[in-house]
Amino acid sequence: MTYNLKGFGEKLSSIRKKLNYTQNYISRELGIHPDTLRKIEGGKVIPKIETLDNLSSVLKADITALFLEYRIDDYSYFNDVKGSLEAKLDRFDYQSLSSEIKMLNKLSAVIKNPYYKKLIKQLTLFATAIPFLKSKI
Incomplete structure (x- = not known):
């Protein structure tokens, strides 16, 4: 850890x-x-x-x-990205999630903590799937 x-x-x-x-x-x-x-x-x-x-x-x-909060060096950055993602979801702003997805991918490349790596992967998959699912509804 x-x-x-x-x-x-x-x-x-x-x-x-x-x-x-x-x-x-x-x-x-x-x-x-x-x-x-x-x-x-x-x-x-x-x-x-x-x-x-x-x-x-x-x-x-x-x-x-x-x-x-200090489990990873980039926790505040992770929290900012997560907060931005949640804010867009609250506003139903599904079309502009690509910037958060890019930031999550960038963060995933440098994080060594397995818990946060998995959490980042889940958030990335979730954010990627939303616009796709929204277009099918």
Whole structure:
């Protein structure tokens, strides 16, 4: 599984700093070694799910869900393409899906994560089939 640990660590650090919490304070609250939090924020380790859940309660945010956003480096790009695709479907704009299909194909070529690769393939097949099916109805 591929993670953008550096990006996740930076975001986690940003959330902590906005709350004016120190690494030592978080470490004491969670009962973890300060080096553990430093390594997570520095993008050096993959945090345990239990640690993410505990961080969520202290930082008042769903840190586990945040971590999932960093499973691939291009998650935000993937999310943008998916959002654009969904917006066109909501508007019944089936004829202009080709740009999203091209973006999904481009993304599929660089993604190594098997889950997202499969999801991208499904979205591509779905987006490709819609105009075809619409013309048959």
